[in-house]
Amino acid sequence: MKKINVGLIGFGHVGLGVVKILRDKKTFLAQKLGLEINIKKICDKDIVSKRNINVDRNLLTREAKEIINDPQVDIVVELIGGIHPAKEFIIEALKKGKSVVTANKALLAQEGKELFALAADRQKSIYYEASVGAGIPIIKSLREGLVANKFNGIFGIVNGTSNFILSKMSDENLAFNAALKEAKIKGFAEKDPTLDIEGIDSAHKLILLTYLCFGRLVNVGDIFVEGISRISLSDINYAKEMGWQIKLLAIAKKDADELEVRVHPTLIPKSHLLSSVSGIFNAIYVSSDLAGQLLFYGPGAGQMSAASAVVADLVDLVQDIKAGLFRPTLNTVLDKSIKKLRKIDDIESRYYIRFMAKDQPGVLAKISGILGKFGISIASVNQKERHKAKEVPVVMILHEAKEKNLRSAIEMIDRLNIIKEKSVAIRMEEV
Amino acid sequence: MKKINVGLIGFGHVGLGVVKILRDKKTFLAQKLGLEINIKKICDKDIVSKRNINVDRNLLTREAKEIINDPQVDIVVELIGGIHPAKEFIIEALKKGKSVVTANKALLAQEGKELFALAADRQKSIYYEASVGAGIPIIKSLREGLVANKFNGIFGIVNGTSNFILSKMSDENLAFNAALKEAKIKGFAEKDPTLDIEGIDSAHKLILLTYLCFGRLVNVGDIFVEGISRISLSDINYAKEMGWQIKLLAIAKKDADELEVRVHPTLIPKSHLLSSVSGIFNAIYVSSDLAGQLLFYGPGAGQMSAASAVVADLVDLVQDIKAGLFRPTLNTVLDKSIKKLRKIDDIESRYYIRFMAKDQPGVLAKISGILGKFGISIASVNQKERHKAKEVPVVMILHEAKEKNLRSAIEMIDRLNIIKEKSVAIRMEEV
Numbered sequence: 102m103k104k105i106n107v108g109l110i111g112f113g114h115v116g117l118g119v120v121k122i123l124r125d126k127k128t129f130l131a132q133k134l135g136l137e138i139n140i141k142k143i144c145d146k147d148i149v150s151k152r153n154i155n156v157d158r159n160l161l162t163r164e165a166k167e168i169i170n171d172p173q174v175d176i177v178v179e180l181i182g183g184i185h186p187a188k189e190f191i192i193e194a195l196k197k198g199k200s201v202v203t204a205n206k207a208l209l210a211q212e213g214k215e216l217f218a219l220a221a222d223r224q225k226s227i228y229y230e231a232s233v234g235a236g237i238p239i240i241k242s243l244r245e246g247l248v249a250n251k252f253n254g255i256f257g258i259v260n261g262t263s264n265f266i267l268s269k270m271s272d273e274n275l276a277f278n279a280a281l282k283e284a285k286i287k288g289f290a291e292k293d294p295t296l297d298i299e300g301i302d303s304a305h306k307l308i309l310l311t312y313l314c315f316g317r318l319v320n321v322g323d324i325f326v327e328g329i330s331r332i333s334l335s336d337i338n339y340a341k342e343m344g345w346q347i348k349l350l351a352i353a354k355k356d357a358d359e360l361e362v363r364v365h366p367t368l369i370p371k372s373h374l375l376s377s378v379s380g381i382f383n384a385i386y387v388s389s390d391l392a393g394q395l396l397f398y399g400p401g402a403g404q405m406s407a408a409s410a411v412v413a414d415l416v417d418l419v420q421d422i423k424a425g426l427f428r429p430t431l432n433t434v435l436d437k438s439i440k441k442l443r444k445i446d447d448i449e450s451r452y453y454i455r456f457m458a459k460d461q462p463g464v465l466a467k468i469s470g471i472l473g474k475f476g477i478s479i480a481s482v483n484q485k486e487r488h489k490a491k492e493v494p495v496v497m498i499l500h501e502a503k504e505k506n507l508r509s510a511i512e513m514i515d516r517l518n519i520i521k522e523k524s525v526a527i528r529m530e531e532v
Numbered sequence: 533m534k535k536i537n538v539g540l541i542g543f544g545h546v547g548l549g550v551v552k553i554l555r556d557k558k559t560f561l562a563q564k565l566g567l568e569i570n571i572k573k574i575c576d577k578d579i580v581s582k583r584n585i586n587v588d589r590n591l592l593t594r595e596a597k598e599i600i601n602d603p604q605v606d607i608v609v610e611l612i613g614g615i616h617p618a619k620e621f622i623i624e625a626l627k628k629g630k631s632v633v634t635a636n637k638a639l640l641a642q643e644g645k646e647l648f649a650l651a652a653d654r655q656k657s658i659y660y661e662a663s664v665g666a667g668i669p670i671i672k673s674l675r676e677g678l679v680a681n682k683f684n685g686i687f688g689i690v691n692g693t694s695n696f697i698l699s700k701m702s703d704e705n706l707a708f709n710a711a712l713k714e715a716k717i718k719g720f721a722e723k724d725p726t727l728d729i730e731g732i733d734s735a736h737k738l739i740l741l742t743y744l745c746f747g748r749l750v751n752v753g754d755i756f757v758e759g760i761s762r763i764s765l766s767d768i769n770y771a772k773e774m775g776w777q778i779k780l781l782a783i784a785k786k787d788a789d790e791l792e793v794r795v796h797p798t799l800i801p802k803s804h805l806l807s808s809v810s811g812i813f814n815a816i817y818v819s820s821d822l823a824g825q826l827l828f829y830g831p832g833a834g835q836m837s838a839a840s841a842v843v844a845d846l847v848d849l850v851q852d853i854k855a856g857l858f859r860p861t862l863n864t865v866l867d868k869s870i871k872k873l874r875k876i877d878d879i880e881s882r883y884y885i886r887f888m889a890k891d892q893p894g895v896l897a898k899i900s901g902i903l904g905k906f907g908i909s910i911a912s913v914n915q916k917e918r919h920k921a922k923e924v925p926v927v928m929i930l931h932e933a934k935e936k937n938l939r940s941a942i943e944m945i946d947r948l949n950i951i952k953e954k955s956v957a958i959r960m961e962e963v
Contacts, residue, residue, distance in 0.1 A: 133679060133864075236826070238676070238678060241673070242672070245669070245844060246661070246669020247840065248561075248843070250840055392841075395668060395828075396815075396827065397828060398805065400824040408680075410823075413679050417676065420862070431564045
């Protein structure tokens, strides 16, 4: 049986999963494909540590060049993560006529323009299903399954760590730090969780989703990103009482001829499917012109889940190589109705607001007066417990307001001497 | 720009949608593909009626042969539905060297073996994304996106009509007939709704899903099918009170070396995502060995939604034709761990049971005595309102029981003179 040779760069968590699948499911995959996927070489800087698998020592190397320069290797799988030297490895592989599979969202988000252009120029493909939503086939669905659709919006819970923390807070009444601690114990958060909890990982994934839906490879710097580290348990609970759930959403949506691309904690209606996405699960909700509102849901992380996506990419590439001719990835088409990216100052949103105010007469009048001055109207007010001489939380849901006006109003309100701490504002989305 | 010619057989609701997309998105698709998809001919028995689109009269024909025998037509799209002459058209098209796109679940469910074998023999493909879940890319996801996975189970809400009716009953406290009437008014149910409400359409779709997940093309006769027409509003409400939702589920699941394939109303926990799937929406929940638990959700019907799937299939085929070589669909691999299909008598399930009994002492003792005789134990009992001298509903949730035993027990219970009408049993699924 004919063999297609694969070189694997990065023998960590996911790399190990890929090797396991290709070994344990060799026959199964060969039956589906009519040929064999063979691991020709595995590169890692650590080829000494014991791993949970037996591999032929001769397959292992510390030199990526042994893979990239091997003319018998048809496909290079990059799973080392980070920008350098992953970028250089991919460039070299493409230049040597190999197609590439990667799970590296940070790299593609940052350097995608150069890498995708090089792949197109060399008539090779870069596949990256594992980079968003692990085993959920969202990339393939957007690129191929929904190929005829134009998109109005995409709303994703794409970071398992953040979603785990928010779910724990909401379901078990835990404070942020306690929930983060549990995520670390369970292995769902890294020692330094910044990338996940500050929304940066979500932003990387959003860049790829936006590229697939709107044909634009947005710069990291063009995305407004706010994480979940300042979300308090009380806001989660107040929101819940009013029928809303707080989720870290990655949002890309079109409004007239502008595109909004942003990541931030968001109040969504409890009745919406996205509200039911708990723990490390991910879900991507898409609004399309033909196929309507769709949701793709599944575990957003995990060794075998991510490896499942890597192998799916491999199988796609192998089929092309088997056919003997290059079958290029579908071109990404720029949505020309989009004239510019909307700045966060210019978005319009409903807001959840919490003020900590002195419990004295006239507080509401002052706050609503300032909001009114900026043209912001209040949909509902909820003044919580009253303890004499202490500050009380005043929770409001606002009608649509411009972000810039909202910020100015809050700044002014926060300068009032009846306001005891920095006020909280969280955007809302009806989805 | 190079053109790929498509012949369309069936210019009804979905066919019209396909023509609209290929016309309105000609440039968009050409940019993605690097070539043009051209409608060479459209066949329908009615080429006179006004349709909501302007097409060149010369494209229209009443003769399918004009498409099938045209050597310039590369792909035939079959959208007439039904078994004959759709089957003959597809066979002829494959024999003439054309690949086929169809939305015809009834045909593939019934005649798939012959058609898929012929396609493989002729090195052509039959694509059928629109046949399940309309625009939801579930077929592609199971076949390609999850290619490395083995499946434990698949649970689908795949009939929009039934789900609309059950949602209406549950949300608006409507009786079955009233809900069905509304479905008809809204155009969500056909004049004769049998295929939809009796679970037959769901069974057809389940056959295709089972084929993709387990490699087996099960016969229609091998599937246990029960529709929703005997679901009463009171059962929906009693179930709801206890935290369950009744949905028409299409289920294929492995247990040891047997496969269960069945369609029936099912109580599922309210907290499960499938419970939140309302109205004409569809959702397919999959349990896989690598990618874990996944859900695919979207509108299960609709002209443009189904047409979106047809065009996605077309684009896939066009890419292959463009590459100049046949790129066969991945082979379906039989899950050899499955030794046989389990008969409905032999399944084990939890059950929701409702008895209408005389309101007199000793009723519960008699019922539970009989259940006990068949080794069936009760998880909870709920005796509803008590009106002297009238029958009262006794609702029970049972622990796992064998279907055969459950039926025997109910038969015996129904012969008691304290039982006033045929008892109700509905299977439960924890999913």
